[in-house]
Amino acid sequence: MDKRVRRFDLELLNTLAAVADAGSLSAAAARLYRSQSAVSEQIRKLEESCGLALFVRGKKGASLTPAGARLLEHARRLLDLNDRAYRDMQGLSLAGDLRLAITDYFRPADIAAVLKRLGDQYPSLRLHVSIRKSALIERDAGSGTGDFDLGLSMRVMDPELRWQNANAVGFSSVVFRREPLVWIAAPSFARPTGQSLPLVALPDTCSLQRYMLARLDQAGVDYFIAHSASGVAGLQSALSAGLGVSCLNASAAPPDVVPVNAACRLPKMPDVEFSLVVQKSADGTLADEVARLLAALS
Secondary structure, X not given: OOOOOOOOOHHHHHHHHHHHHHOOHHHHHHHHOOOHHHHXXXXXXXXXXXXXXXXXXXXXXXXXXXHHHHXXXXXXXXXXXXXXXXXXXXXXXXXXXXXXEEOOOOOOOOHHHHHHHHHHHOOOEEEEXXXXXXXXXXXXXXXXXXXXXXXXXXXXXXXXXXXXXXXXXXXXXXXXXXXXXEEEEOOOOOOOOOOOEEEEEOOOOOHHHHHHHHHHHHHOOOEEEEEEOOOHHHHHXXXXXXXXXXXXXXXXXXXXXXXXXXXXXXXXXXXXXXEEEEEOOOOHHHHHHHHHHHHHHO
C-alpha cells in the first residue's frame, strides 16, 4: 500500500472555499466563471482524494460536513500562503495606512472575519474602517472630498434609479458581487387577516428603505412601521424576533428568517450590486490590490 502523502490541488481547494462561501454549487459556479457541472466534478475529485464526503447537498444548497469544515480551515491557510508567495515573487508588499468606507449591508455577519483575513495577509497594512451609507460613499468619492481611499457601496439595480449615479466622476468602481433583494420575516410570522402589513425598517435616510416603501406604495400594499431600527444589526434582530416584514439583500438576511413574497403578495424586487469604489487621489497600487483581495474574499 502506498503510504506517500498526496498533495492537494490548489484549484480544487479554491473551489471548496467558493462553494462553502456561496452556499451552493450553482452560486459558486457563477463566482468561479465555470459551469455547475465543472464545479461538481471538482468537488467530486476532492472528495475522492480525501476519501470523505465534504458537503451535504440539499434543496437549499450545499453545507459542509465536519470533514469539509476541517479541510476548509486548511484550504484557506494554503490559499493565503499561495497568494503571499505569488505577491512576494511579483514584488507586491502592502504597507501603510488604508482607509475603508463600507456599507453595513455587505455581509454584516462576517465582514469582520473578511477584514481580519486581509490584515493577516498584510501585517504591515494598517486598516481604518468606517461604516457609511452607500450614497454618501459615492457622493464623497465623486466630489473628491471623501476621507477614505477605498469604498464598498451597494446599488439597487432598478433602471429608473440609474440617473442618480449617471454623472458620478472623480472615482472608478468595479462591480464584484450581485445578489437578490428578498422580502423576509421570522418563520412564525403571519400577516393578520384584513390588517395592515407590519414593517421593520431603517430611517428614511437609508436609500434602500426609501426604495422599499416606494415599491410598496406603487403596489398598493397597506402597511405601517412596526419597528424602526437604527442599523442593519437592529433590523436583523427585529426580524428574527418576529416583529414584522422587511426587505434585505440575500447576504444580509439573518439565517433564521424565511421569504414571504407569495404569502403577503409583495412586489418583486430587483437585484443589488456591490462595487469597490476607488478615489482617483488614492494610492493606485495599494487600493487596487486591496480591491482585488476584497473581491476574492467575498
